[in-house]
Amino acid sequence: ILNVEQSPQSLHVQEGDSTNFTCSFPSSNFYALHWYRWETAKSPEALFVMTLNGDEKKKGRISATLNTKEGYSYLYIKGSQPEDSATYLCAFIVTGNQFYFGTGTSLTVIP
């Protein structure tokens, strides 16, 4: 079982603050890295699919970077809003079908 770590486990930020989380994964046998947002009582939804070292992706106020050589990815949220409150999961993919999920970062944005 591969170890995928996410930090912090949880955090609370004020509305308008910017924040970031980390996903750490093994630096070998990399195939892809996914970020998902999981709101309470809903299905996890993909934010980013990242495949290349140095990838930077952006969707609105949320962006992510990828460093496959050192085995980490950062997720950034600029100007957090209450609707950003969710658990953010990363998934490290070794082959096409082998996904290894982190335990997630639970974000609460306080109005």
Added chain:
Amino acid sequence: GAVVSQHPSWVICKSGTSVKIECRSLDFQATTMFWYRQFPKQSLMLMATSNEGSKATYEQGVEKDKFLINHASLTLSTLTVTSAHPEDSSFYICSARPGQNTGELFFGEGSRLTVL
């Protein structure tokens, strides 16, 4: 995006009974679906990969006679927890994806199983 529906959302059953959970891809065909289990404060753990028209592939440590998986059509996979016991109480969630191997997963809503 693609939609995956999972049913039931929660179920309570008595010890020794069997429970079936359904996972449907509503707007795409899924030759492969994935079943995960999540214990409190832990990550999603892959239990098995469900393959349409053939046997499921189970992860190490997952009892295939305990967790029966059937993938009889391109849009439906079922997970049956047989002779459930309290230690089977957990959150079960399915996923599927259309297209290529690097593509994102589409998840069902998950099923919370409580075995009394």
